[in-house]
Amino acid sequence: MSSWRLEKTLLGLLLAVCGAGALAQASASSQRYTGLGRPATPAEVQAWDIDVRADFKGLPKGSGSVAKGQDVWEAKCASCHxxxxxxxxxxxPLVGGTTAEDIRTGRVANLRRSDFPGRTTLMKLSQVSTLWDYINRAMPWNAPKSLSVEEVYAVTAYLLHLGEVLPADFVLSDANIAQVQQRLPNRNGMSTAHALWPGKEFGGAPAPDVRAAACMQDCPVEPRVASMLPDFARDAHGNLADQNRNVGPQRGARTAGPKVQAAAAGAPPVPGQAGAPATATAIATATAADAPGKPSDAARARSLAQSNSCTACHAPDKRLVGPSWNEIATRHAGQIDYLSGKIRAGGSGVWGGIPMPPQSLSEADARVLAGWLATGAR
Known part of the structure; x- marks a missing residue:
């Protein structure tokens, strides 16, 4: 037999052996995993099937008063809301921007105003079932699904009372929630023109456009997002991010003055010209550079606090979700090791019941933050 025929025969035998081995392994695997898992029990399905529809299907029987809701709110909700x-x-903000006329008409007039400073939850809410369902499944944020049925009814009633939808002596229940729906300020504000759910229940809306052809030639260029204000006008009315909003924490664009803008760009300031908006890190660097002590350490600490979202829960001089920088610096002055460990490990109970999750910083970065706090949080 020639050599090439011998090689061909051997290769065929090798493939046959590998194929048989693979079949045997697949057969063994299928036998090994037979009977894996089981159908979910009705009780297990019911534990997850908790959604409440707009027609109130799924809403559990129960009730809760506005007075009870105030107690629950102040204990479990007010720290964030x-x-x-x-x-x-x-x-x-959850409440604000609605009027007695909105309750009468079911359309919130301020939603049509381009000059209104913010959109609260009660301005946009069109279904009271959505409010009940969300509180039930997601609140409070550190212990979701921990509220009893009575507490959910009560908190829903209290929130609607804050919006002057319900009186102070009202008891919300599964028996009267449909009547409460007829008092929501924006109950008639939901549009069905988008046709996402076509059908008779939406007046025979046309089918949604889900078959658009992809652009394959002469496609538009990638859009570039830019400010509508020219650079020289951005700071005409001061730093918008530092100005108050009369409805909740609506933050404006950061339009810091020429000194910080120039620091961000690495160029000397131009008198009378603000330039492009500075980044949070650049602003932190410029601010820390003016402080006594070690400006580089302070700048790095402030940059770490920004980039790791510490500022979502902590502010310099007042409490947000957690204590202020000043409070931490006063209580734990000089305690770098303690603060560094606390930053990385997280915890609760020191400043209240709301936990701080562990932060995924390196030990070196955690010590930079801890050192900044322990020396006064400049």
Whole structure:
């Protein structure tokens, strides 16, 4: 037999052996994993099937008063959403912007105003079932699904009372929630023109456009997002990010003055010209550079606080979700090791019941932050 025929025969035998081995392995695997898993029990399905539809299907029987809701709110909700639903510098406001006329018509007039400073939850809410469902499944944020049925009814009633939808002595229940729906300020504000759910229930809306052809030639160029204001006009009315908004924590664009803008760009300031908006890191660097002590360490610490979202829960001089930088610096002056460990490990109970999750910083970065806090949080 020639050599090439011998090689061909051997290769065929090798492939046959490998194929048989693979079949045997597949057969063994299928036998090994037979009977894996089981159907979910009705109780397990029910534990997850908790959504409440707009027609209130799925809503559990129960009730809760506005008075009870106030107690629950102040204990479990006010730390993030404010005593009166006005919120704080982190979360959007829940109440505000609606009127008695809106309750009568079911359309919130301020939603049509381009000059209104913000959109609260009660301005946009069109279904009370959505409010009940979200509170039930997601609140409070550090212990979702921990509220009882009575507490969910009560908190929903209290929130609607804050928006002057319900009186102070009202008891919300599964028996009267449909009547409460007829008092929502924006109950008639939901549009069905998008045709995402075509059908008779939406008046025979046309089918949604889900068959658009992809552009394959002469496609538009990639859009570039830019400010509508020219650079020289950005700072005409001061730094918008530092100005108050009369409805909750609506933040404006950061239009810092020429000194910080120039520091961000690495160029000397131009008198009378603001330039492009500075980044958070650049602003932190410029601010820290003016401080006594070690400006480079302070700048790095402030940059770390920004990039790791520490500023979502902590502010320089007042409490948000957690204590202020000043409070931490006062209580734990000089305690670099303690603060560094706390930053990386997280915890709760020191400043209240709301936990701080562990931060995924390196030990070196955590010590930079800890050192900045322990020396006064300049």
């Amino acid at each position: 404010g005593v009166f639903g006005e919120s704080n510098e982190v979360f959007a």
